[in-house]
Each structure stands twice: as C-alpha cells, then as structure tokens.
Amino acid sequence: MxxxxxxxxxxxxxxxxxxxxxxxxxxxxxxxxxxxxxxxxxxxxxxxxxxxxxxxxxxxxxxxxxxxxxxxxxxxxxxxxxxxxxLNGQVVAVSPALAGRMQAAGHGFDFTDAQAAGQALLAAGQGLRIGVPFPFSMHAELIHYWLDGMQPQGLTIHTVPPPHMAKALAAGEIDAFCVGEPWGSDAVERAGAALLLPGSAIWSQAxxxxxxxxxxxxxxxxxxxxxxxxxxxxxxxxxxxxxxxxxxxxxxxxxxYLDLEAEVIDRALSGLLITAARGAELHVPQFLExxxxxxxxxxxxxxxxxxxxxxxxxxxxxxxxxxxxxxxxxxxxxxxxxxxxxxxxxxxxxxxxGASEVPTPAASNRGKLVLQRNRFFDGRIFDPMPAG
Amino acid sequence: MPEPLSIVVVEKDRERAQLIIAALREAGATEVFVIAEDTGLARRIAERRPDLVLVDIASPSRDVLEELALASGPLERPVAMFVDRSDAGLTRAAIEAGVSAYVVDGLRGDRIKPILDAAIARFHMFQKMRTELAATKAALEERKVIDRAKGLLMRARGIGEEEAYALLRKTAMDQGRRIADIAQALVTAAELLR
The missing domain is CATH 3.40.190.10 (Periplasmic binding protein-like II)
Known part of the structure; x- marks a missing residue:
C-alpha cells in the first residue's frame, strides 16, 4: 500500500x-x-x-x-x-439584555427544557434576530424546528460567521444565536452572553x-x-x-488548528459548560458525541x-x-x-x-448495538417512510 | 450603451481596496463601492443593490453573502456565486486566485468577464505579495537564528565569526541538513542547557 x-x-x-x-x-x-x-x-x-x-x-x-x-x-x-x-455540540445563547428580560419574567435558565426556554424567549421580545453560521446548517434547522411551531412574531434568522458571533451580539446586530462550540463559550467570555440551551435539548441525536x-x-x-x-x-x-x-x-x-485556549475547548469535549459569565458549571449529557x-x-x-x-x-x-x-x-x-x-x-x-426515550438495543451484525436516547423536544417522531 | 455595472468590494484593508478599485476602473467599471465593516454586512450590501459583489475567498464574511443568494422577495435581487456553467474555468480561476464573485441573477457573462478578469489578476498579485512577504519574513527569522548560533559558537570555542559560520556550514553539509536547521538545533540546545 x-x-x-x-x-x-x-x-x-x-x-x-x-x-x-x-x-x-x-x-x-x-x-x-x-x-x-x-x-x-x-x-x-x-x-x-x-x-x-x-x-x-x-x-x-x-x-x-x-x-x-x-x-x-x-x-x-x-x-x-x-x-x-x-452529533450535536451546538449551543443556543442570548444577549445579556434578553437574558435579563427572560430572568425578570421568571425563566430559570435550566438548560434542559426547550419548550419553556422557547416560550420565554419569544415572550421576551418580538422581532428577534437570531444568528446562525450558515443558511444550510443544523443550527438553522434546529432553530426553525424549535420555534416555528410557537408562532414567533417577526423572528428573522441571519448568517453570522462563528468567530463574529460575540461581536455581533455585543453590537446589537443579533439578539441570540445558535453556534457550534467553542464559539458559544467564547461569547459567554467576551460578550456576556447567556447560554440558553444545548442543541441536544432540541434534538438529542442531531x-x-x-x-x-x-x-x-x-x-x-x-x-x-x-x-x-x-x-x-x-x-x-x-x-x-x-x-x-x-x-x-x-x-x-x-x-x-483552532488557535484557542485548551480550557475553552475542553468545555465542549467534557460537556461541562459555563452558561453565563458568573454562572455555574453545568454537565450536559449527550452534549457532543x-x-x-x-x-x-x-x-x-x-x-x-x-x-x-x-x-x-x-x-x-x-x-x-x-x-x-x-x-x-x-x-x-x-x-x-x-x-x-x-x-x-x-x-x-x-x-x-425521535422514538427512543432511553438507550435502546437494536439489531446489528455483532449484536452489540445500543442506540442512544433519541428525542425531539416536542416528543414528535419522524418516520422517514410515510405511508403512501 | 448599457447601464454601468454597480460593484461592491468587501475588503477591510484600505490599501488593497484602492488597488482593487483602480484595477476595476481600468476594466471599465465606474460604480465601485468598498465596504470595510463586517457588522451589518448583509444590510449594507442590500442597501447598495449592486450587480456584482467581490469578496476575498479567505474572509469569514463570505458566508453572509450565501444568505443574500436566498433573498426571494419581489424587490430583492438575488445575488449568486458566479455560477455560469458555461464558464466553470473562470470560476475556478477566481477561486484559485482567492476572490469570490457574487453576481446578480441574469447578468450576462460577457459583461462580467472583463471585470472578473481584472479582479482575478489583482488578487493573483495580492497572493504573490503575501507569499513573498512570508518568504522574506522566514528568511529574516533564519538570519537571526544563524546569527545567534554563530555568537554561541564564538563564545564557547573562542573562534571568530567567519570560522563559526564555516563550522555551521560544514556540520550542515556533513549531516545533509540546512544551515538554519543546524543553527536552530544549537540555539535550542543552548537554551535547554542554560
């Protein structure tokens, strides 16, 4: 060879x-x-x-x-x-101002409940502008899947290069974003962003x-x-x-390669995320697989x-x-x-x-396959072969 | 006489931007605007309603232009990556030179070609300059390391500069390595032993 x-x-x-x-x-x-x-x-x-x-x-x-x-x-x-x-590895983050309004309205930033987070987000402002890295990305799809059903008023999605997310948030160009790590943690450090959800809270096997x-x-x-x-x-x-x-x-x-602090990279690899500038460290199962x-x-x-x-x-x-x-x-x-x-x-x-609430054994050649938890936040199941 | 083409150049570096403008003017373009800011790029471009957008291929902001390609409102003019299938060669040349062009849908290839040719030539020159600059910088770095190695040898063995250099050169030749590499090894070793 x-x-x-x-x-x-x-x-x-x-x-x-x-x-x-x-x-x-x-x-x-x-x-x-x-x-x-x-x-x-x-x-x-x-x-x-x-x-x-x-x-x-x-x-x-x-x-x-x-x-x-x-x-x-x-x-x-x-x-x-x-x-x-x-699989996964994305985070959804909001600007400090938006985070303040959501907190004042009683949202707890539990980093797990996408339904509650979505409703709190949309209640905190109309005409929200959300940044994603590319028009054709899982980030854009997760945002649409998560919020489209909640009748957002005037919500728009904008392309922002990941290294510019923190800057765009600080400049008021966007109110929130969905991006892959390390850029969410970067915005927490540099723009006071608050992490709202991991992508896996919207679809655990995206x-x-x-x-x-x-x-x-x-x-x-x-x-x-x-x-x-x-x-x-x-x-x-x-x-x-x-x-x-x-x-x-x-x-x-x-x-x-990434030219960043190893510590920031380690947050994504360990699934131990710091969700706000003075926030606690949270462990997110299935954060990035x-x-x-x-x-x-x-x-x-x-x-x-x-x-x-x-x-x-x-x-x-x-x-x-x-x-x-x-x-x-x-x-x-x-x-x-x-x-x-x-x-x-x-x-x-x-x-x-979206059909498995818990890890589930599945038929395979060696008989050792266990599929991970696979859920959408709204509990819907997607059948790739619809009848007819 | 067709309407003059309106061109937007996304470029942060003022000097580069001016060189691009000059090249485009020579190729017959009259309306050239430069946008140097990353923030609000999509909005700034939409306001200008250009026929053609030129952006450095290595700019992260390029993805923002992909979004403009999706604009579908009745008043919006879709801007697409230059994808004239009859002229994939031109697109390839542009990409290799490091420029990407986004062209308003329906604009004819023969109107774009001279402009794009000029832009490609200009970006080729930038790339050449970039390579040359990197080579010069590397040569300077090497010179510095060789000077340090010479100094170390002169002090350690009580020899003159020429002799020190000859020793470095001989060692490099004996080992089939570059003088700069031998010098670097010596400097590193000296730092470790300090």
Missing part, C-alpha cells in the same frame, strides 16, 4: 477533531495516509474547495450535501456524506458534521475512501473515550429529516426531497468499508427519529 497525501478541508471548530486527531495521533498513518489539512475561513469557501477539487474530502455541515441535492445554495456539483463525524466528498469520488477511489473512513472511524472511537479528552483539547488548541451508539453511521433517516425540513421551508415537493436527501447519506459505503474493520452495523439503514 503506497503512502498517499490526501488534501482534506476543515473549519476551526471543536468538531473538526476527527480529522485533526486522525493526523496527529497516527490513525491516518496506520492506513498509510497523510492528511494535508487545509483550514478554511467559511463554509462556502470549504464547499467550493471541495467542489473544485482543491480538497478531496471535508468536514462539512450535515445539511449542505442535502441542500445541494435539492438545488439549494450555490454548489455546482453534488456532494455526499460518507459518514457522520459528530447529525451535526459529516465527512463530505464530491458525489462519485468514493466509488472512483474505493481504496482511498476505505482508508480514510477506517482512519476516521478509529479516531472517532478514540475520541469517544473520556480518558483521551485532555490530549485531544491540547491538540486542537494548537495555533495551526463522536462515536457511541453508532454515531458515525450515516442514517438515511437523518438525511430524510433534513430533506423534509428544507422542503417545508423552501416550498419543495416533500416526498421527492426526502428521496433525493436519502441518496446523499451513503450508508451503503459505510457498510462496505467499515463492516470489515469491525464497526457495529445496524440491520436497517433507517430508523424512526
């Missing part, structure tokens, strides 16, 4: 860990791969680097491949997800980042795709072990949920959108490349999203 240098793109975020750690800890090396890690400044830049072949794979928002398949956004070529790199490639690349380069996927899957397993947390934070903190419960499996039902939500918002045909979305999450390639490597493969490639 010849050594191969693979150009791979990432955005400096805590959930870029699988790619960075794969290179740093030698998981890529085990597969005779050198990951040439290219840091991008924006999601659109990373998407274009992937489409135009400057990188062959990228750390990507889970919604982007689906949106591209539905003809939304500016991408010129199809993208697909070979595996899920992480696929956040995927390993994206140009459609067809993995079939054209099956050997290379397999090596990359195996390296990342083993990295995810390593990241899933709490004992490795501190090593991972130190690696990510380096200036060529790299591996457990077949987290890396690209469930077609996850893609279907994203497709259905986008179709609803942009007025597209829902069954068609669901079909197009499912095709972008390549559970078939995951089975082909990671089954032999020892991954737990679920018997089905779709599941009812």
């Amino acid at each position: 010849n050594r191969h240098v693979l150009p791979v793109g990432f955005i400096p975020l805590v959930d870029a860990a699988p790619l960075i750690v794969a290179q740093e800890m030698g998981f890529a090396d085990e597969e005779r791969l050198t990951l040439d890690l290219r840091r991008a400044a924006s999601w659109s830049m990373l998407r274009d680097m992937l489409v135009f072949g400057q990188v062959d794979a990228a750390h990507m928002l889970s919604v982007v491949p689906v949106a591209t398949a539905l003809g939304l956004g500016g991408a010129m070529a199809g993208l697909e997800a070979l595996m899920v790199l992480s 696929p956040e980042k995927v390993l994206a490639t140009r459609a067809g690349w993995a079939e054209a380069e099956p050997e290379l795709a397999g090596r990359l996927m195996r390296a990342l899957w083993r990295t995810a397993r390593w990241l899933g072990d709490p004992a490795n947390r501190l090593t991972a934070s130190e690696m990510l903190a380096r200036s060529d 790299y591996h457990a419960g077949a987290a890396n499996f690209p469930w077609r039902s996850q893609a279907a949920w994203i497709g259905a939500r986008l179709a609803g918002r942009f007025g597209l045909d829902v069954p068609q959108a669901i079909a197009a979305a499912k095709a972008t999450f390549r559970s078939d390639l995951y089975r082909q490349h990671l089954g032999p490597a020892g991954a737990e493969l679920p018997a089905a490639s779709e599941k009812l999203e």
Whole structure:
C-alpha cells in the first residue's frame, strides 16, 4: 500500500477533531495516509474547495450535501456524506439584555427544557434576530424546528460567521444565536452572553458534521475512501473515550488548528459548560458525541429529516426531497468499508427519529448495538417512510 | 450603451481596496463601492443593490453573502456565486486566485468577464505579495537564528565569526541538513542547557 497525501478541508471548530486527531495521533498513518489539512475561513469557501477539487474530502455541515441535492445554495456539483463525524455540540445563547428580560419574567435558565426556554424567549421580545453560521446548517434547522411551531412574531434568522458571533451580539446586530462550540463559550467570555440551551435539548441525536466528498469520488477511489473512513472511524472511537479528552483539547488548541485556549475547548469535549459569565458549571449529557451508539453511521433517516425540513421551508415537493436527501447519506459505503474493520452495523439503514426515550438495543451484525436516547423536544417522531 | 455595472468590494484593508478599485476602473467599471465593516454586512450590501459583489475567498464574511443568494422577495435581487456553467474555468480561476464573485441573477457573462478578469489578476498579485512577504519574513527569522548560533559558537570555542559560520556550514553539509536547521538545533540546545 503506497503512502498517499490526501488534501482534506476543515473549519476551526471543536468538531473538526476527527480529522485533526486522525493526523496527529497516527490513525491516518496506520492506513498509510497523510492528511494535508487545509483550514478554511467559511463554509462556502470549504464547499467550493471541495467542489473544485482543491480538497478531496471535508468536514462539512450535515445539511449542505442535502441542500445541494435539492438545488439549494450555490454548489455546482453534488456532494455526499460518507459518514457522520459528530452529533450535536451546538449551543443556543442570548444577549445579556434578553437574558435579563427572560430572568425578570421568571425563566430559570435550566438548560434542559426547550419548550419553556422557547416560550420565554419569544415572550421576551418580538422581532428577534437570531444568528446562525450558515443558511444550510443544523443550527438553522434546529432553530426553525424549535420555534416555528410557537408562532414567533417577526423572528428573522441571519448568517453570522462563528468567530463574529460575540461581536455581533455585543453590537446589537443579533439578539441570540445558535453556534457550534467553542464559539458559544467564547461569547459567554467576551460578550456576556447567556447560554440558553444545548442543541441536544432540541434534538438529542442531531447529525451535526459529516465527512463530505464530491458525489462519485468514493466509488472512483474505493481504496482511498476505505482508508480514510477506517482512519476516521478509529479516531472517532478514540475520541469517544473520556480518558483521551485532555490530549485531544491540547491538540486542537494548537495555533495551526483552532488557535484557542485548551480550557475553552475542553468545555465542549467534557460537556461541562459555563452558561453565563458568573454562572455555574453545568454537565450536559449527550452534549457532543463522536462515536457511541453508532454515531458515525450515516442514517438515511437523518438525511430524510433534513430533506423534509428544507422542503417545508423552501416550498419543495416533500416526498421527492426526502428521496433525493436519502441518496446523499451513503450508508451503503459505510457498510462496505467499515463492516470489515469491525464497526457495529445496524440491520436497517433507517430508523424512526425521535422514538427512543432511553438507550435502546437494536439489531446489528455483532449484536452489540445500543442506540442512544433519541428525542425531539416536542416528543414528535419522524418516520422517514410515510405511508403512501 | 448599457447601464454601468454597480460593484461592491468587501475588503477591510484600505490599501488593497484602492488597488482593487483602480484595477476595476481600468476594466471599465465606474460604480465601485468598498465596504470595510463586517457588522451589518448583509444590510449594507442590500442597501447598495449592486450587480456584482467581490469578496476575498479567505474572509469569514463570505458566508453572509450565501444568505443574500436566498433573498426571494419581489424587490430583492438575488445575488449568486458566479455560477455560469458555461464558464466553470473562470470560476475556478477566481477561486484559485482567492476572490469570490457574487453576481446578480441574469447578468450576462460577457459583461462580467472583463471585470472578473481584472479582479482575478489583482488578487493573483495580492497572493504573490503575501507569499513573498512570508518568504522574506522566514528568511529574516533564519538570519537571526544563524546569527545567534554563530555568537554561541564564538563564545564557547573562542573562534571568530567567519570560522563559526564555516563550522555551521560544514556540520550542515556533513549531516545533509540546512544551515538554519543546524543553527536552530544549537540555539535550542543552548537554551535547554542554560
């Protein structure tokens, strides 16, 4: 097996860990791969680097491949997800002024009850402006899913680059935001933001980042795709072990990666978040998941949920959108490349999203699969194959 | 004579912005506005109602422009990443030069091309300057390290500057390494032993 240098793109975020750690800890090396890690400044830049072949794979928002398949956004070529790199890891935060009004009205900032938090948020102001990192992101989808049903008055969603979230909040450009760590904690430190909810309180198993490639690349380069996927899957397993947390934070903190204090990064990796400038440390279960419960499996039902939500918002045909979305999450390639490597493969490639209140055993090749708690805040269940 | 194209350039650096404006004027563009602020970028651009927006590809603010591509109100003019399928080569050239162009829907390619060509040439120059600057900086750093290593050798062995340099060069040649690397190793070792 010849050594191969693979150009791979990432955005400096805590959930870029699988790619960075794969290179740093030698998981890529085990597969005779050198990951040439290219840091991008924006999601659109990373998407274009992937489409135009400057990188062959990228750390990507889970919604982007689906949106591209539905003809939304500016991408010129199809993208697909070979595996899920992480679940959740987002936070919703509000400005100090808004937090003050919500507290005065009796909201307790318990960081768990999304229903109560949503109602308190909407009661505290009309015409709220909420920042998200990208128009096609799990952040935007979670905000819409959470608030659209509560009849918000004049609520608007704006794109704000994550490193600018704290500044935009302080400048009064936005009243609240949903972003991936470490940028929520950054806004707590720098702009007095108050964390209102973790993304997992809205959907406890939201696929956040995927390993994206140009459609067809993995079939054209099956050997290379397999090596990359195996390296990342083993990295995810390593990241899933709490004992490795501190090593991972130190690696990510380096200036060529996230260039931030390891302590701030560790908050996301440990799920121990400081929710306000003078607030207490809260432990959030399922805050950010790299591996457990077949987290890396690209469930077609996850893609279907994203497709259905986008179709609803942009007025597209829902069954068609669901079909197009499912095709972008390549559970078939995951089975082909990671089954032999020892991954737990679920018997089905779709599941009812939001249907498990507690960790639930599921049928799989090795019989050891336990799916994590999977709930939407409103208790609804999403069936990826509606009748008729 | 068609209406002059209205162009917005998103650029923080004043000097760079002026160079871009000059290049665009030469290519025939008359209405060029520069926005240097990140805050309220979407609003500022919408107010200008430009035909074309140029932004450094390495700017995190680029994602804000993606949102403008979704504007769908009757009075809003959608701005899209320059995605003329007939001219993927031009888009690729732009991306490689480090500029991204967002163009109002329906604007014809032949009107955009000269402008975009000029912008691409200008951004190529910026990239070259950036690379050169980085190379100069690295060379200066290396010179400093070599000077420090020379000083260490002169003091430790009581030799002259030329002899110290010759010793560094010989060691580098014997080990098949660069003089700067040998010098760095010596400086690091000396710091550890201090």
